[in-house]
Amino acid sequence: MPETPVLYVLNGPNLNLLGVREPAIYGHETLADVQALCEQAADGAVVVFRQTNHEGELIEQIHEAREKASVLVINAAGYTHTSVALLDALRTLTIPIVECHLSNPAARERFRHRSFVSPVATGVVSGFGPFSYELAVKAALRLAQEHRATADRSVQ
Ligand code: CA2
16 A cells, blocks of 8 residues: 555546536536545645546556555446446446536436445445545545555555
8 A cells, every 4th residue: 555645536437527518516616626626635645537438448447556556536427327237347446436416416317326336435435526536535535544644554
């Protein structure tokens, strides 16, 4: 585990359109704005921020996080509600996982109430727009510290 925490922030399909389409639901801030918020909130930790529209690519990124990250923040977007493959990939991680959403899926259509990420997440932050990411990164930093302390104790 690296000394400086490495946070992977992974984003699923259509989030590249943030700030460009449907501002009434997802707001006016772009994904680049969200990335900047995450980097500020990370307080010197390394942030690896990615977005993909492809399920297989998202799974490859999760595999990469398994090797390189101290903690994972993930907004799997639509795949949150559909992808068993995503859950299978997340299950292979031993690092903490924070599920993050801009909107509050529990307050939206019924098909958004099921999450394939929640069963393996330590916690979920949703409903605060881009501020959800800031909160998720803060929580992830805390989890990374705790996870590291536990790992250190187990090798003593
Ligand atoms: O609230 C969230 O962050 C979601 O993960 C966003 C997903 C949605 O399927 C989830 O239920 C909740 C949708 C992401 C689509 O992003 C867009 C952004 C701008 C314009 C159109 C789509």
